[in-house]
Amino acid sequence: MINDTPIIELADVDQIYAGRGTNVEALRGFTLDLRDGEVLTIVGPSGCGKSTLLNILARLERPSRGTLSFRGVNADNSDVEIGYVTQSDTLFPWRTLLGNVEYPLEIRGVSKDVRRERAVSLLERVGLKGFENHLPSELSGGMRQRGNIVRALVYDPDIVLMDEPFGALDAQTRLVLQDQLQRLCAEERKTVVFITHDLQEAIALGDRVVVMTARPGRIKVVRTVGLERPRDLNRIHEVPRFQELLSELLEALREEVTLAGHGPAGR
Numbered sequence: 001m002i003n004d005t006p007i008i009e010l011a012d013v014d015q016i017y018a019g020r021g022t023n024v025e026a027l028r029g030f031t032l033d034l035r036d037g038e039v040l041t042i043v044g045p046s047g048c049g050k051s052t053l054l055n056i057l058a059r060l061e062r063p064s065r066g067t068l069s070f071r072g073v074n075a076d077n078s079d080v081e082i083g084y085v086t087q088s089d090t091l092f093p094w095r096t097l098l099g100n101v102e103y104p105l106e107i108r109g110v111s112k113d114v115r116r117e118r119a120v121s122l123l124e125r126v127g128l129k130g131f132e133n134h135l136p137s138e139l140s141g142g143m144r145q146r147g148n149i150v151r152a153l154v155y156d157p158d159i160v161l162m163d164e165p166f167g168a169l170d171a172q173t174r175l176v177l178q179d180q181l182q183r184l185c186a187e188e189r190k191t192v193v194f195i196t197h198d199l200q201e202a203i204a205l206g207d208r209v210v211v212m213t214a215r216p217g218r219i220k221v222v223r224t225v226g227l228e229r230p231r232d233l234n235r236i237h238e239v240p241r242f243q244e245l246l247s248e249l250l251e252a253l254r255e256e257v258t259l260a261g262h263g264p265a266g267r
């Protein structure tokens with residue numbers, strides 16, 4: 001029997017932060033379902049509540065109102081495992097790359113042989129074979145970010161949250177990592193929520209793309225990309241569906257960026 005229960009269900013979520021004198025309304029009435037294995041990408045103006053949304057999904061914050069469920073179970077009682085990758089470098093500087101990637105398995109009590117095999121295999125799949133014993137300081141930014149990604153996948157989480165993971169990388173490195181990520185997530189059938197400032201990246205990687213409004217963040221537009229994954233990221237810009245979505249969503253994003261008072265979106 002096919003299980004139709006969404007893996008993630010956000011229903012009418014508000015997030016309000018109490019400030020000095022005034023409250024900050026970060027999210028308003030945010031409702032969203034994700035299916036198992038789906039890659040959802042999210043773009044929106046700066047400060048519209050994207051990281052807030054991920055923090056709620058990661059259960060680092062509780063929403064002020066509304067509910068979050070995983071596979072039909074309230075998030076408070078759910079045992080889903082969640083991996084979280086941020087833009088900043090979070091590898092432990094005193095551990096080797098392999099030691100970093102093994103760490104989540106180590107704290108879960110996985111035996112040394114099993115964790116080593118899994119970590120080595122993942123590192124190899126993102127082109128880091130031969131760098132296992134390097135310290136983070138001996139690796140490039142792109143290598144470190146690959147390390148962060150495989151560390152988030154090593155314990156086989158049900159859901160992977162990514163907050164602008166490639167934001168700090170140069171265009172060429174970014175393309176390589178986007179490709180490795182899409183292959184890895186397809187092979188491991190991961191459900192992914194991926195935040196980016198780059199609309200082209202959002203369309204290239206997502207099954208669905210959400211454009212958020214200026215704060216308080218709501219869903220302005222959600223579109224199904226409708227292209228098979230994994231995709232040829234070198235050529236996706238030539239695909240008519242990509243171009244069509246890009247022009248529609250760019251317009252939607254520009255409106256919100258202008259409302260947020262940050263000038264027109266560049267791309």
Ligand SMILES: Nc1ncnc2c1ncn2[C@@H]1O[C@H](COP(=O)(O)OP(=O)(O)OP(=O)(O)O)[C@@H](O)[C@H]1O
Binds near residue numbers: 050
């Ligand atoms: N812990 C907090 N306490 C008070 N205000 C907060 C807190 N976290 C976020 N905010 C505010 O909520 C709003 C949304 O912030 P958030 O970081 O989620 O936006 P964002 O879309 O991720 O921004 P960016 O794209 O610039 O990273 C902002 O106005 C921010 O100042």
